[in-house]
Amino acid sequence: MQEVKNLTSFIKTKRNQDNPMQNEYQRTMDFLQCLAALCNWFALAILLFSFSANSSAGEFHAHQDIEKTAEAFLRQHLEQTHTDNFDIRISTLDQRLKLSQCDSPLDAYLPPGAKLYGKTTVGVRCSGGKPWKIFVPVTLALYEKVLAVSRTIVKGETLGPEDFTMVSKEVGPASQTYFRNSQQALGFIAKRSIPAGRILTAHMVQAPRLVQAGQEVILLATTPQLEVRMKGKALSDGSKGDLINVRNVRSKRVVQGIVIHAGVVRVNM
Numbered sequence: 001m002q003e004v005k006n007l008t009s010f011i012k013t014k015r016n017q018d019n020p021m022q023n024e025y026q027r028t029m030d031f032l033q034c035l036a037a038l039c040n041w042f043a044l045a046i047l048l049f050s051f052s053a054n055s056s057a058g059e060f061h062a063h064q065d066i067e068k069t070a071e072a073f074l075r076q077h078l079e080q081t082h083t084d085n086f087d088i089r090i091s092t093l094d095q096r097l098k099l100s101q102c103d104s105p106l107d108a109y110l111p112p113g114a115k116l117y118g119k120t121t122v123g124v125r126c127s128g129g130k131p132w133k134i135f136v137p138v139t140l141a142l143y144e145k146v147l148a149v150s151r152t153i154v155k156g157e158t159l160g161p162e163d164f165t166m167v168s169k170e171v172g173p174a175s176q177t178y179f180r181n182s183q184q185a186l187g188f189i190a191k192r193s194i195p196a197g198r199i200l201t202a203h204m205v206q207a208p209r210l211v212q213a214g215q216e217v218i219l220l221a222t223t224p225q226l227e228v229r230m231k232g233k234a235l236s237d238g239s240k241g242d243l244i245n246v247r248n249v250r251s252k253r254v255v256q257g258i259v260i261h262a263g264v265v266r267v268n269m
Contacts, residue, residue, distance in 0.1 A: 061101050061126070063093040070122040070136040073108030078116070078142070085144070085168070091137035099134065102126035111135060117142055117172040144171050146199055147179035153194040159185055159205065169199055177201040207239035210262040219246060219257060221269045232257075232265065 067090045078086050109123045110116075117140050125133035150165040164182040171178065179185045179200050188205040198204075211217055211234045219232040231249040238244040238259040246265050247254050257265035 059101060061099045063095070063097070066093065066099075066106065066124050066134065067136060069106040069108050069124050070138060074122060074138065074140070077110070078140075081116075085142070087141040087143075089139040089141075091139070093134075093136065097134075099126070099132050100130040102128045102130070102132075104128035116140060141170050142172070143168050144178070145169075145180070146171070147182060147185055148197060148199045149194050150196065152196045153190045155190055155192050157190050158208065159188050159190065161186060164200075167199065177203060207241075209237050210240055210259050211238040211242075211244065211265065213237050215263065216249075217246060218264050219248065219255070220260070220264055220266050222266070223269055226269075228269070234265070238265075 071088055071090050074088050078088075104127055107125050107127060109125070111121060111123045114120050114122070119137070119139050121135040121137055123133060123135055125131070145166045146169045148165050148167045149159075149163055151163060153159065153163060161182055164185065169178065179202075185200060185205060187208045189208055191204060191206055194200070194204055213234055213236050215234045217232050217234050219230040221228045221230070232246040232255075233249060235245040235247060235254070240259055240261075242259050243256055244259060244265065245254055246257050246267070255267050257267035260266050
């Protein structure tokens with residue numbers, strides 16, 4: 001029996017040697033079958049990867065939706081409380097951050113102590129079945145029309161209506177020092193020289209003197225039912241709102257009062 005198997009193997013080997021074309025054909029077919037199997041494996045791998053990616057994308061909330069929620073909240077808030085002249089820049093969230101897909105509308109809010117200028121943050125939270133919250137970094141630039149001088153102002157010069165022009169300015173923590181209209185600065189005195197085009201701030205000027213030391217003034221004392229006017233003499237200079245000492249001409253008593261108008265000082269009864 002073994003001799004028969006050996007003989008059969010010898011005949012096959014001999015036949016292959018005698019038919020090189022058939023042998024080459026067989027090797028080609030084996031290669032094509034292997035290549036087809038490899039292609040099928042790659043196609044399966046790509047399909048599994050695509051399914052996994054789509055499944056993961058559905059599990060996590062899109063960063064773009066979070067960023068748009070923060071921007072829409074800020075835009076609405078600024079339009080209602082400040083100005084429509086602003087610029088909002090939302091920082092892109094870290095792509096490694098994975099938050100569960102929210103099954104309810106997102107809610108945006110201002111965290112305690114958040115400022116509405118410069119670099120700040122907006123809170124965005126999900127109140128759904130898998131709640132979460134995140135603070136989105138943003139940069140705000142707010143612009144307002146403020147007062148600037150139209151010409152060079154010399155130190156000690158009194159500002160008149162022709163000395164002003166309005167310009168757009170990004171405002172922030174120092175916004176309260178700017179003047180929003182010419183009436184706010186009219187009659188103020190320059191504390192130093194101010195170049196033409198410079199934005200005017202409260203630090204550059206001082207309120208006009210409505211009372212001068214030694215000047216005779218009116219002392220005004222009021223109650224809900226009564227108004228009393230007396231003559232007095234100012235013991236110091238004063239601008240509107242300043243607290244100064246005044247001597248009552250009749251009683252010679254020195255009292256303190258607040259300058260409210262030119263030559264008028266309000267005192268307590």
